[in-house]
Amino acid sequence: MNCLPATEAILSRLLSFDTTSRDSNLALIEWVASWLEQYGVASTLTFNDEKTKANLFAHLGDPTLPAVVLSGHTDVVPVDGQQWRYPPFDMTVHDGLVYGRGSADMKGFIACVLAAVPRWQHMVAGGAMTRSLGIALSYDEEIGCLGVGRLIDDLLARQVPVAGCIIGEPTIMRPVIAHKGIAHYRVQVRGRAAHSSLTPQGVNAIEYAARLVTHIRKLADTEQSFGSRHPLYDVPFATLQTGLIKGGSAANIVPKDCEFVFEVRWLPGDLHERFVASVKDYAQVLLAEMQQIAPEADIQFEALVNCPPFEYSPGSEITRHVEALCQGCSHDAVAYTTEAGRFHEAGIPCVVCGPGSIEQAHRPDEFVSQAQLAACDAWLDQLFLRLKQA
Known part of the structure; x- marks a missing residue:
């Protein structure tokens, strides 16, 4: 036809x-x-x-x-x-x-x-x-x-x-x-650079970003195991993942900056803000630890996409x-x-x-x-x- x-x-x-x-x-x-x-x-x-x-x-x-x-x-x-x-x-x-x-x-x-x-x-x-x-x-x-x-x-x-x-x-x-909603967030982690032989004097932005990424992964695993489900969907639960990451300038420098972008896809009736709030709460815990060494350390969140x-x-x-x-x-x-x-x-x-x-x-x-x-x-x-x- x-x-x-x-x-x-x-x-x-x-x-x-x-x-x-x-x-x-x-x-x-x-x-x-x-x-x-x-x-x-x-x-x-x-x-x-x-x-x-x-x-x-x-x-x-x-x-x-x-x-x-x-x-x-x-x-x-x-x-x-x-x-x-x-x-x-x-x-x-x-x-x-x-x-x-x-x-x-x-x-x-x-x-x-x-x-x-x-x-x-x-x-x-x-x-x-x-x-x-x-x-x-x-x-x-x-x-x-x-x-x-x-x-x-x-x-x-x-x-x-x-x-x-x-x-x-x-x-x-x-x-x-x-269909699900989708949201993207950019997270910018600012630490302190140092020579890699003097790592205790620096704050490794990549490593702290990695801890946040791991937290996001744990949220995703928890949702897959215990989250609410909608049987009509091929993936019947909310999902999270980190899709982009960049940081560092050389292998022998404690990296000052790292940023990554993570995604949330959630079901109708759910609130994706609960996941973002969990990531932000954990970021505050990490930031307090970072600022004990580098008071100038910071973690910033930027909303990029939010489609309901x-x-x-x-x-x-x-x-x-x-x-x-x-x-x-x-x-x-x-x-x-x-x-x-x-x-x-x-x-x-x-x-x-x-x-x-x-x-x-x-x-x-x-x-x-x-x-x-x-x-x-x-x-x-x-x-x-x-x-x-x-």
């Missing part, structure tokens, strides 16, 4: 934009805004502080009707160091698979949504709708869901009525009804639509994080559902199948029919 030619043509254009999170997404956003304008659809942009990136929101139909929002992020992860058989920023179709960075995560869904705009417009012209349609495109999802908050703030400030949101992350068109967990609203309108369109599908919960947490936090009911598999995301030769795109095309048409007045 092949996707619609319009979907494939739009996806080819979207994949040609290198929207790696470290770079601007404005060229893609401007292209989308221009494409929507052909159909009489205006776009509202919200920018980052530097004006180098933007979110886009487009409202189709009667603006007084609550909108069903179809949401996707425009940024992609880097291809650095990956071995690709196909050019990552060109579309290659081979054996029913569409290759390119972001094809699954999640420009494939965005292409399906944009290709459906003329069909929506035709349906609106042919009869009254019970809901309007929103298209939301964000920046910097891949580095902590940083951009979408400004889009949501703009919707709230303009009092745009929203019935619910479908986030089109790759789920093989199966509804994801919950998400859990669906069983009785919401958007949930009813998705369940009707995904009859027989199991309800999944996942360990990865999406922008659903941000929308949910703002009181907007959500479900995550889109074409492709998360297993292909972030990998070399990322792909989405033409069959999955076709399934999404048809799924959107069925959604539109559900929003049409009888």
